[in-house]
Amino acid sequence: MTLKLTVIGTGYLGATHAAAMAELGFEVLGLDIDPAKIAMLSAGRVPMYEPGLDELLARHVEGIEGASGRLRFTTSWQQVAEFGDVHFVCVNTPQKHGEYACDMSYVDAAIESLAPHLTRPALVVGKSTVPVGSAARLADRIAELAPAGDAAELAWNPEFLREGFAVEDTLHPDRIVVGVRSERAEKLLREVYATPVAEGTPFVVADYPTAELVKNAANSFLSTKISFINAMAEVCEAAGGDVVKLAEAIGHDERIGHKFLRAGIGFGGGCLPKDIRAFMARAGELGADQALTFLREVDSINMRRRGHMVELAREACGGGFLGKRIAVLGATFKPDSDDVRDSPALNVAGQIHLQGGQVTVYDPKGMENAARLFPTLAYAPTALDAVRGAHVVLHLTEWREFRELDPAALGEVAAIRRILDGRNALDPQLWRNAAWTFRAMGRPLA
Incomplete structure (x- = not known):
């Protein structure tokens, strides 16, 4: 039976x-x-932008013409418990207000709501990013609440999705990690993931703590790599070096690699910043805080990059923002997403606006979400409109659309041809050939 x-x-x-x-x-x-x-x-529409997700959803939602009908949605916990053999918990785990620690209230609420309805054998599978030790606690709670008793088990199966590539990462993951306590739980998850495993995806079986730690460890490593190259950008600016060439050179070392070595205004989004902070907080609770003190500097370097871009923009405006028009290209924390959570681009735009600059933002997908968070900023329907009358242009999210802009056309509408590349993704020579003053973080001025 499927x-x-x-x-x-x-x-x-x-x-x-x-x-x-x-x-x-x-x-x-x-x-x-x-x-x-x-x-x-249920109508086949997605409440966020993620490439390919709306088409995938429409292929399977019940009631849509031509769809498989294998996918339905409900608000009923009882219906879910009666229907499912395996229950994936995918709720949010944000950072607590005013603290580094992870807010587990949504996960706890999901377990408290589901478990009392589990009257037959079932596997509850956590996918949310949680502090280590959470799975054991939640497993005990399920055992207390579920009428099925020991037949209602818990497993932990962390997600490793990259926004912009989430569909691909789910259908063809680079690894599957499961934290289990029984052969039955492992067998059920091998059945769920049989297709990607057959394609060659590694299937790593671990205990609860290890499975919980994998996501935290991965995000901490990636954050460290990003902040490392951004620290090198600071040194390059002081020494007159070129961080792009430096990254290219060290990236050829197979022990290091090229990925995540693009210097800029740093990382943001709903995962890396809050995950490394929650990891530090949990390590402190466990008495292992010294093991992760380096992550404080990783976080500090990352946040410092935003302030540095504001200072570069102020310098480009002659020492102050009053009476100056600043165009910001990008609002999302990364391209191919509409996610503006902890976006470095919006943070920079907001800081400049608070300091008196007239900021106009354009982003291909993130405008609506940005306007909800920063309603006092101005928003333009196109990049050209954002740049119109600008004294400086800031490139802060590396959308392909921005790499393909015509510098000459933008130069016709800008008040001054001056651009700061906060992502090291534009071609300096292309812009300089169009008479723009071009500056990128960690690179020579000419």
Whole structure:
């Protein structure tokens, strides 16, 4: 008998996981406590931008013409418990307000709501990023609350999605990690992931703590690599070096590699910043805080890059922002996403606006979300409109659209042809040939 799956929480992670599991051939029931989100998903529409996700969803949602009908959505916990053999918990784990620690309230609420309805054998699978030790605690809680008793088990299966590539990463992951306590749990998860495993995806079986730590460790390593090259950019600026050439040279060392070595205004989004902070907080609770003190400097370097871009912009404006028009290209924390959570681009734009600059922002996908967070900024419908009358242009999110802009055309509408590349993604010579003063972080002025 084919397993029936449920997905609890239909945000970015949950909606992607639900659609991908339907694509793999499973019947899937998604749950969310927000009726408006359920109505949108049931109509085949995605509440966020993620390349390929809307098409994937529309291929499987019940009631859509030509769809497989393997995917449905509900707000009923009882319906989910009766339907599913395997329940994936995909709710958010944000940073606590005023603290570094992780807010587990959504995960806890999901377990408290689901477990009392588990009357038959079931596997609850956590995918959210949580502090190490959470799985053991939640497993005990399920055992207390579930009428099925020991037949209701818990496993931990961290997600490794990259925004902009989430569909690909779910259907063809580079690894699958499962934290389990029984052969039955492992067997069920091998059945769920049989297709990618058959394609060659490594399947790593671990205990609860190790599975929980994998995501934290991976994000900490990536954050460290980004902050390392940004620290090198600071040194290059002081010494007159070129951080792009430096990154190219050290990237040829196979022990280092080229990925995540592009210097700029740093990382943001809903994962890396809050995950490394939560990791530090949890290490402190465990008495292992000294092991992760380096992450404080990683975080500090990252945040310092935003302030440095503001200072470069101030310098480009002659020492002050009053009466100056600043065009900001990019609002999302990365390209191919509409996610503006902890976006370095918006942070820089907001700082300049607070210091008196007239800031106009353009982003291909993130304008609506940006306007909700920063309603006092101005927003333009195109890059050309954003640049019109600008005294300086800041390139802060590396969308392909921005790499393909015509510097000559933008130069016709800018007040002054001056651009700062906060992502080291533009071609300096192309802009300089069009009579722009071009500056990039960690690179020579000419």
